Amino acid sequence: MRHELRLLAAALLVAAVSTFAMAQTFSALRGETPLDQEGQPPAMTPEANTSEREARNYPEQPPLIPHSTEGYEVSIRGNKCLSCHARSRTRESQAPMISITHFADRDGQFLASVSPRRYFCTQCHVPQHNVKAPVENDFLDIDTLLTRTISGPRR
């Protein structure tokens, strides 16, 4: 009898909790749209097109693309990025050359031109949009961090 009562109470508790969970709407990055429905996507903004280089937040960061890349084909047939950023193209285009590190294959062997594993530029380098970041970010770069912690006599 006592055992059955305990079972009943547990069942009631589970029911109550699940009803509560169903009634509640979760607010997350995807908005308040229920999980089984498609929400209204935010309006698209044009790609930033200033052509001014952005500082990297940390030395290893792949540089951002400061221009629009709309309609640029990067495929097995051709690579529009390389028609400006390849070594032989930079005199005419005045664009920065792709880093020499991109010539190395995965065995560290340097090739004559961009290594196939680095061919698809937008895997790492991305253009930017002028949008408000959906998540707040308090990232500090290393220089800022160092100036904060340095103490002691002036050099």
Place this chain on the structure above:
Amino acid sequence: MTATADAPRSPLWRRMWAFALDIWNVLRRPSSVFGLGVLVMAGFIAGIIFWGAFNTALELTNTETFCTSCHEMRSNVFEELKTTVHYNNRSGVRARCPDCHVPHEWTHKIARKMQASKEVWGKIFGTIGTREKFLDHRLELAIHEWARMKANDSLECRNCHSAQSMDITRQSPRAVDAHQRLLFTGQKTCIDCHKGIAHHLPDMRNVSGWQ
């Protein structure tokens, strides 16, 4: 009567030659039935009708409906065009096939149309009848178009994009630089840099300026 029916007929080429001679004899003699004025007016009216019909037919072949009536165009290049700015853009002005591929001016248009008669041959024999065949020929086809645009200084581009009306203060810094250094000085023409803007690229490995 029966004798003529039984007589062996002369060979076909001889009969055709005799027929052609008959026509020639009618044409080279002055008309004995119609007045000169009637003949001149009839010729004039027939000329108008012929000219109108010719131009109408020419314009019919100069429409996107005509171009995309063949599956070679419809399911390859036209599909690719649809994702580009020349089909789909903010102002809703779009380029149709002949805007870029046929000169607008009459003389050049006729010249292009005569060249294009080879495409009828290609259609009949299915030169690019499948996607695979089309991809095999894509570089060759693209090289033809690039050469044509290079030779006429990107005339079809300039039908809409004139250097005079191009306000570089409204362009991005990159575009300003390239247009000032290379386009306005005549060192380059549109197609030198703007390849693959309306269709997918072919294999670009041996194309100058590409890797």
